[in-house]
Amino acid sequence: MDFLVTDVFEKGASDGTWNLLWYQYIEAIGRQCVNPDRKLRAQALNYFQRVLLSQEVHSRQGFDWIATFDRAIFPLIATMLKPEVYEIDPNGMAATRLQGASLLCKIFLQYVIQVQQHSKDVLSLWIRILDTLDRLVNSGQRDSLKESVVESLKNVILVVSSSEFGADEEFWDQTWKRLDSFVPGLKEELFPAAPPSPPAPPAPETTPQTEQNPEAVTETPPASS
Numbered sequence: 001m002d003f004l005v006t007d008v009f010e011k012g013a014s015d016g017t018w019n020l021l022w023y024q025y026i027e028a029i030g031r032q033c034v035n036p037d038r039k040l041r042a043q044a045l046n047y048f049q050r051v052l053l054s055q056e057v058h059s060r061q062g063f064d065w066i067a068t069f070d071r072a073i074f075p076l077i078a079t080m081l082k083p084e085v086y087e088i089d090p091n092g093m094a095a096t097r098l099q100g101a102s103l104l105c106k107i108f109l110q111y112v113i114q115v116q117q118h119s120k121d122v123l124s125l126w127i128r129i130l131d132t133l134d135r136l137v138n139s140g141q142r143d144s145l146k147e148s149v150v151e152s153l154k155n156v157i158l159v160v161s162s163s164e165f166g167a168d169e170e171f172w173d174q175t176w177k178r179l180d181s182f183v184p185g186l187k188e189e190l191f192p193a194a195p196p197s198p199p200a201p202p203a204p205e206t207t208p209q210t211e212q213n214p215e216a217v218t219e220t221p222p223a224s225s
Helices: 002-011 015-032 038-052 065-080 090-115 120-137 143-161 169-179 186-190
Strands: none
Touching: 015 038, 015 065, 038 065, 038 090, 065 090, 065 120, 090 120, 090 143, 120 143, 120 169, 143 169, 143 186, 169 186
16 A cells, blocks of 8 residues: 555645545554554554654645544544453553554644644644543543643643744633643643732831921021120
């Protein structure tokens, strides 16, 4: 399948042909990312990530980020979360889920960096990613998965906050509202409130000067010689 994709790139296939082949390609790789064989599964995940982060793929006219999430990434994570898939290799699948969470965040960051514009699609996709990470955190695994998810989230939030979306109030309102349900306190950890300024010192008291009454001043007669 790999040589077919390369061949399509070189021959300049139409967008429709390329997209058809592209989705079949990444869906096939995604199926191997939950293969019962642990070694094969790890190799497939590494390759899946490398392909999805490829600038050659992103620069292809007609490449659709949202469709790629819908057709390949979200279905893969959903499959990882199935109990029957997890039970195939509980210890190994725990690590696979961890890789899946990291992959989800990395691909979203690439999307945000390249889009660099306010869009309802970005917010909608981000909320779906947070929903998926919530499911991973609460999938009943050991704390290492939650710690990994939180670290990935921190990285995403810090990068996005310095991008064009840093001033998007709706984006952040929705983000903190969703995050508070499964990683409460993350906002305060990343962006602690500035300590209150110390109170200003009181102004020094001024003593009013006593005005002399000119009528009370008497001339002293000159001394007699």
